[in-house]
Amino acid sequence: MKEDPKTSNVTRCDRRQFVFVAAAGFVSGMVALPASAEGSVGGDDGGVDDDTQNLKVTGNGAWRYGVARGWGNLPAGTSFGGTHGGIAQDSAGDIYVSTQSATGVLIFTPQGTLLRTIATQFPEVHSMVYSQENGQEYLYTTVQKGTPQENWLFVKMKTDGTVVHKIGAPPEAGFKAPNEWRLTAAVPAPDGGMFIANGYGDSRLFRFDKQGQYKASYSGKGDTDGLLNCSHGLAVDTRYDQPLLLVCDRENRRLCHFDFDGKFVRTIAQHLRRPCQVSFFGDFAIVSELEGRVTILDRDNVPVAFLGDNPDKEQWAKYDLEPSAIGDACFSAAHGCFIDNGGNIYVSDWNKTGRITKLVRIHQ
Helix, strand or coil: CCCCCCCCCCCCCCHHHCCCCCCCCCCCCCCCCCHHHHCCCCCCCCCECCCCCCCCEEEECCEEEEECCCCCCCCCCCCCCCECCCEEECCCCCEEEECCCCCCEEEECCCCCEEEEECCCCCEEEEEEEEEECCEEEEEEEEEECECCECCEEEEEECCCCEEEEECCCHHHCCCCHHHCCCCEEEECCCCCEEEECCCCCCCEEEECCCCCEEEEECCECCCCCCECCEEEEEEECCCCCCEEEEEEHHHCEEEEECCCCCEEEEEECCCCCEEEEEEECCEEEEEECCCEEEEECCCCCEEEEECCCCCHHHCCCCCCCHHHCCCCCCCCEEEEEECCCCCEEEEECECCCEEEEEEEECC
């Protein structure tokens, strides 16, 4: 599926009470910021020494990266079939990458060796967020293409692909036609329920309880404060005392905060290049942008680094490009993103053939 061209009355939830492992939309902001953010990477984090003679390098300052050559190469006879999705990581460190085909979700070691595939019955998983609940590991996913009978679904599944829960368009929210429900993102809520974004539809945000029952909808399509134009990505932002829902408002080119009651709080970043998804690393937010770039924001949401910034505007947001035409240290249409605990970043371009890049943090 191609891409469509201070708080009041906040539900109190202290960040110390809101801890779960999550990825592809977010990682808990309670993760301690490694020394790498201040100029040195230490330990077994998958980074490399500052010897860049044989690396394609991108980034600046403390955020310099080398491109891991050949990461995620597939065995003969296996193909991505397109990438238009998300990236996540489980407790064992394995990396999950969704595709646009019956290949399903691919699971790699951190070194890039394919281990197995899951969820082949869902050929187009658009977003994935990892969650650990009562000792069990789950993926919160949005599915654009499933079976002929079921499309545009929220699916909660175990990390082996076993389906636990599915949600379709809630009629209570006023949906009357199948193409009105075109969800793009989902994240766990602190009470065990979930938030879902209808980004390719009316851009509303939806709240469901842990049984999957519809509770409320918020926002809608527009460009003024509190409205959204393609609510493409969701994340729970725990960088501050009060956790908030962060929305990638893609076509308004901004990031917005909402509280857990659905009230608009503020716009935190503007003039981005069509932000798609967000992953957190301590107080830093890593933002994939469809127009050929990944941006790193600090706690004040000021850009501190740009990665893979493609100088060729003709390649921005182009689905039909051959991966070989894109520079090794550039992105054409950064869509899925995830940063691991070592500061290494995984990015999937929106691409018809499939393009995955691992950026390895360079030791300073």
